[in-house]
Amino acid sequence: MPAMSFYESIKQGLTEALAFAEGREVGAVVDKVEVPEVDVAAIRASTGLSQSAFARSIGVAQRTLLNWEQGRRRPTGPRKCLWR
Secondary structure (H helix, E strand, C coil): CCCCCHHHHHHHHHHHHHHHHCCCCCCCCCCCCCCCCCCHHHHHHHHCCCHHHHHHHHCCCHHHHHHHHCCCCCCCHHHHHHHC
């Protein structure tokens, strides 16, 4: 049997992803990645930047950075991956 074309491989993967999202068993292997908590204040301090400058450099509001540093909130989603 000939090897699957690039297009066919992507199509099969997308079809399986949709089936998985709908809750159907497709034999998919799901890996969960745990990203450890980070000390945002220590990271910012190591840069020598002010809160304002650091917040701008990573594209978040200064208030958001303040909440992270004071432990009221934690980075989530794509922002959490900044610290790897």
